[in-house]
Amino acid sequence: MANSPINASQDSPPSFNWDAWYSQIGGRKINIEEVDAILKKIYEEQYLRFEGPVHEKQIQFDSTFKASEHIKAKAIEFGADIVGICRIEPSDIYKGKQVTEKFAIAVGQRMLWRKFQVVPSQESAIECLRVYLTLGETVIKLADHIRSLGYSCKVEHPIGDSDLLHIPIGLKAGFGELGRHGSIIHPKLGPLFRMGSVITSIEMECDQPVNAGIGKFCDTCKACRIYCPAKAIPDKRSPEAGKDHIGLDRYIVDTGKCFPYFASHYYCSACLPVCVYNHKEWARDFEGFQTKLFPEVIFDPVPNPVDDVPDDLKHNYNLVNR
Numbered sequence: 001m002a003n004s005p006i007n008a009s010q011d012s013p014p015s016f017n018w019d020a021w022y023s024q025i026g027g028r029k030i031n032i033e034e035v036d037a038i039l040k041k042i043y044e045e046q047y048l049r050f051e052g053p054v055h056e057k058q059i060q061f062d063s064t065f066k067a068s069e070h071i072k073a074k075a076i077e078f079g080a081d082i083v084g085i086c087r088i089e090p091s092d093i094y095k096g097k098q099v100t101e102k103f104a105i106a107v108g109q110r111m112l113w114r115k116f117q118v119v120p121s122q123e124s125a126i127e128c129l130r131v132y133l134t135l136g137e138t139v140i141k142l143a144d145h146i147r148s149l150g151y152s153c154k155v156e157h158p159i160g161d162s163d164l165l166h167i168p169i170g171l172k173a174g175f176g177e178l179g180r181h182g183s184i185i186h187p188k189l190g191p192l193f194r195m196g197s198v199i200t201s202i203e204m205e206c207d208q209p210v211n212a213g214i215g216k217f218c219d220t221c222k223a224c225r226i227y228c229p230a231k232a233i234p235d236k237r238s239p240e241a242g243k244d245h246i247g248l249d250r251y252i253v254d255t256g257k258c259f260p261y262f263a264s265h266y267y268c269s270a271c272l273p274v275c276v277y278n279h280k281e282w283a284r285d286f287e288g289f290q291t292k293l294f295p296e297v298i299f300d301p302v303p304n305p306v307d308d309v310p311d312d313l314k315h316n317y318n319l320v321n322r
């Protein structure tokens with residue numbers, strides 16, 4: 001049975017018109033052989049594999065949890081570093097578009113920190129494109145697998161003419177919080193990752209947005225703003241631009257300033273590696289041993305309080321006004 005379509009909301013932004021933007025700055029200015037070769041592969045080889053036959057027999061899952069567990073395990077097997085699931089809402093869809101699937105499976109792959117030691121640079125530009133290509137393979141394989149289970153689906157490639165806005169999808173799928181620089185900061189991967197998605201109507205458990213104080217931290221840290229060569233990253237949040245997924249007013253990057261720099265300087269990307277949430281040595285101790293990201297905290301039953309120490313022997317810290 002066909003799903004009823006979900007239409008974009010009235011307030012949805014139009015999809016980014018790359019040609020119009022490039023024409024404003026006198027055409028595409030990034031000419032790197034490796035980048036051109038990767039773009040050719042994406043457009044000429046991957047795009048053809050977005051569609052495929054759906055198996056006539058549909059596999060049934062015991063529960064929505066089992067379905068999401070299976071899909072996530074497959075995404076990881078096909079090369080995802082992170083994967084999350086959310087329900088698609090009208091505000092996730094670009095203006096004038098519609099989708100017929102209910103869920104988005106967001107898939108992310110990390111970019112290598114060591115390729116961003118100099119930004120902007122040819123090396124960082126190639127790394128961005130390398131990950132777009134490998135991420136494309138991951139979402140295509142995941143879509144093939146979903147069709148083999150008897151469910152229709154659609155690839156939302158990280159590059160190109162997608163129907164969905166990747167950032168709100170990633171935020172709802174639990175990829176992290178929105179940074180001042182306009183990119184998602186993942187608690188483990190930081191901001192150096194790219195994402196794409198596959199949309200489908202398999203009934204699955206959804207993930208929850210992350211609210212770990214990352215976005216709030218941006219109010220005091222301004223590293224990306226300081227190091228943005230185009231001065232495109234704002235000082236203050238913009239209440240008139242609406243809230244993010246955890247209720248914070250959004251920071252709005254000035255795309256009119258960013259794009260000309262980005263498009264003439266190897267996709268710039270400076271705001272990503274300068275972000276303090278890049279955990280270069282994260283989860284390793286000083287001798288290089290891999291450790292946990294966060295200690296496991298034991299929540300045993302709480303003992304009764306002991307409060308019979310005389311007042312003049314109690315140790316109280318001075319109150320500090322912050």
Ligand code: SF4
Nearest residue numbers: 228230258268269271
């Ligand atoms: S990509 Fe470059 S120009 Fe654009 S916001 Fe980031 S640092 Fe600024």
Ligand code: SF4
Nearest residue numbers: 179180218221224275
């Ligand atoms: S560099 Fe600082 S202000 Fe900018 S996104 Fe990262 S944490 Fe937020």
